[in-house]
Amino acid sequence: MDVELTKEKENQLLRRKEVHFRLKHGAEGASPSREAARNALIKALKCSPNLLVIDTMRTEFGRKETVGYAKVYETEERLKEIEREHIIERNFAHAGKEKSEGKVKEAREEKGKGEGKEEVKVKAKVKAEAEEGE
Numbered sequence: 001m002d003v004e005l006t007k008e009k010e011n012q013l014l015r016r017k018e019v020h021f022r023l024k025h026g027a028e029g030a031s032p033s034r035e036a037a038r039n040a041l042i043k044a045l046k047c048s049p050n051l052l053v054i055d056t057m058r059t060e061f062g063r064k065e066t067v068g069y070a071k072v073y074e075t076e077e078r079l080k081e082i083e084r085e086h087i088i089e090r091n092f093a094h095a096g097k098e099k100s101e102g103k104v105k106e107a108r109e110e111k112g113k114g115e116g117k118e119e120v121k122v123k124a125k126v127k128a129e130a131e132e133g134e
Helices: 034-045 076-082 085-095 097-111 117-133
Strands: 002-011 016-024 052-059 065-073
Touching: 002 034, 016 034, 034 052, 034 065, 034 085, 052 085, 065 076
Parallel strands: none
Antiparallel strands: 002 016, 016 065, 052 065
8 A cells, every 4th residue: 555645734733743645555456444544654654653643534436545634643642632532432443442442531531521421321320220229
């Protein structure tokens, strides 16, 4: 898979590098997975795997190239502070479900969100069932 960096920009305010890229995947055929694209970008940008986040990737029908947008942060703390939860989960899910859940939970705590809506609903349901049993 060939990687072509079409545009690079240093974002001083957010302390990250923003990269537009094109992946040519003629020999592989199908569109690359997010994990394969991340690995190719990590090699091309020579950065740590924990600092690279792919925001978007698109492949047009019938074409053997994917275009996308990625960000390389200076520190993991900065990544967790700025990046949206679902993007973190998408990018780090390949490292194992437990590890990605840990990263998402850490990101939530650092953003001050605490528990997710589902967790609150489950706790409320358990509490209501316990009160009915009394």
